Amino acid sequence: MSELIQYIQDNFDQVLTHTLEHAQLVGVAIVIAILIGVPLGIYLTTNEELAETVLQIASIFLTIPSIALFGIMIPILSLIGQGIGFLPAVIALVLYSQLPIIRNTYTAINNVDPDIRDAAKGIGMTTFQRLTKVEIPNGLPLIMAGVRTATVLNIGIGAIAAFIGSGGLGVLINSGISRGNNTMILVGAIVVSLLAIIADFVLKMIQKKFTPKSVQ
Template identity: 40%
Template structure:
């Protein structure tokens, strides 16, 4: 561990840059998944037949081996940042779609009926009543997706991406445990911190309901 701390002290600026790259890749993937996943979750909740198709398709992507998926994406998008972000987007879709779907289906029908009774349009009912009540479920989906994405992003260097995975694979290739730990430990801490912060936000949402 002494070598690890020495390496950390000498290269902390570079490690901060890699951590920033890691966070940017994950954040963009999650943001794209939210923009696409929430509407798909709404469609799934509105139409059960279409919903089964959407959920099954997203589930197929979720169970696809991460490295295999990134290699396939590399054929289309080439090496680098874009391929990693698209891969993280695809891996983040399933938790967000499913939790949006579950959240909307758990809304008390009496509340929806009351909204219709006061003259709300379907869009107003969705935006002002149903989605706000579903936020804790959606937050759970984001929480799960973020932790998964942080882990998947560590293999980004294999397809030309950046992030903390560079230190991990450099450490493996050079038989340098200090470099390996310098990538793996911050990645693990980042996942734990993300899970804690999103879990805290989720509890706040539950308390405000």
């Protein structure tokens, strides 16, 4: 333990820099994933056949080993000069995020109490008003559960993205493995875990704040 503390004290700026890089990578990926996954999950509630196909495709992406997916990205994005670095890592993390976000959004909207939906129709709400004022607020806990799952998943996978030059806490782990330095590996792993715990806690607080009390 003393070695870990000493390493962090001696290399605090480096650890902080990698932590911020990691947070930026995951943050950008999750925002993009939400902008894609939530609207898509909502749309799929209107098309059951397409929903099954999309969820199967998203499941396939999640089963691809991260190293393999990063490897696939390199020759494709090399065509635009972005074979390694931030962009392929973000794209890979967005793909990994889709299944929990789409599936949870789809399930959340489908599981809204039909009586509540009928009541909203009865008072003259439009489809968009029902979606934004009734269905999404009532389904928010399940939607946010998908976002939280995707975020924690991406924080872990993001460490592997260091192998393609994306930066982040994976640099510490990778460097530790190369040098046979267990302290570096442990520091990287511990900070990744702490980042996941903090991110999940923050998202839980956001979920609690915006979820109607009748649904909590």
